[in-house]
Amino acid sequence: MKKVFVSGCYDILHAGHLQFFEEARALGDYLIVSFASADVLWHHKRRKPSIPDDHKLVLLQGLRMIDEVVITQGHKEGLDFEEAFLRIRPDLLIVTEDDLYGEVKRALCDQIGAQYTVLPKTPPRFEPVSTSSIVRWVQAPTEAPLRVDFAGGWLDVPRFSRPGEFVVNCAISPLVSLREWPYERQAGLGGSGAWALLNGRDGVESEIDLGVGWQDPAVIRETGLCVWRSGHSPVLDFKHNGDFLTGRMAIYWTGIQHDTPGIANHPRDYDRIARSARIAREGVLHASLDLLAEGILLYHSAQLDEGMHPLPKILHSIAHKYCGGGHGGYALYLFNDAVHRDAAISATPELRAVEPMCRI
Secondary structure, three states: OOEEEEEEOOOOOOHHHHHHHHHHHOOOOEEEEEEEOHHHHHHHHOOOOOOOHHHHHHHHHOOOOOOEEEEEOOOOOOOOOHHHHHHHOOOEEEEEOOOOOHHHHHHHHHHHOOEEEEEOOOOOOOOOOOHHHHHHHHHOOOOEEEEEEEEOOOOOOHHHOOOOOEEEEEEEEEEEOOOOOOOOOOOOOOHHHHHHHHOOOOHHHHHHHOOOOOHHHHHHHHOOEEEEEOOOOOOEEEEEOOHHHOOOEEEEEOOOOOOHHHHOOOOOOHHHHHHHHHHHHHHHHOOOHHHHHHHHHHHHHHHHHOOOOOOOOOOOEEEEEEOOOOOOOEEEEEEOOHHHHHHHHHHOOOEEEEEEOOOO
16 A cells, blocks of 8 residues: 655645645555644744644545544654654655755655655646635735825836835725725726735735836725835835815726836836925825825826826816826816815716725
């Protein structure tokens, strides 16, 4: 009888584990699965298992392809199963291609003449997941805000960042969820950052990988009216609850989707963009609508020089600019009060109210 041995944490069982067990079992006649005890998990990773060891034991024992389950107690890194392995003396030790402890595991196999076998990655029957991604999924919020940016846009892109400068933005409601999305798509409101957060992913990393900046997932996760330090990663300078903006913001749908990665390398006036953010920062610091409007208008002048189409003049608005990279999507309009904003919305079908959203 050919005995096959595999080891792991298997902290949250998922279909990828089952596929691995099936492929390992096919290489022999008897499959032994070992998993690290709660004590081992804490010793090496400083975290507790998702379920108690006795429950995990029963779950694994209930799988048809597994013949024996062992809970391991060893504290050698990568070899918590050593004692059980030497006692059982299996014929094969099966690992995956991404195993981090190949050298010590090969040496352990040599002690008893077992075959060390790397199981190649096979096309999955489903989208691959991991225990950590499942945890993030469970912990992910059910709703998230989108955002409007006031000034300093592009200074959150690592290659365009400037020490000592700022990015100013605000999380907004209505909120979005995986089932309800009351906004246009590809609209310059940071939707990809919200989508990543709702799916339990790190939006900052994914946005930077796209060649754009981190401001969308940063403010969507933080919420509030935020001033960020320009740089390679999000550093919050300070935050305001944004209450002085209540009843004063609206967004205008231009009718054209935009593509931020596609315009990231367009020439633009970064000096003017940096000045706009310094002014807007003072507006947030002093809760001054006038200073915030001044920063917005200065930023919009840089957008127009970049080649964006002029936005329509809307009665009673005191400032406006394209959201996000512009060349389409939504545009932000600012008003002195809710009365004037609501009157403008009544007269302009493409305009809708948004409010600052802050989760303390």
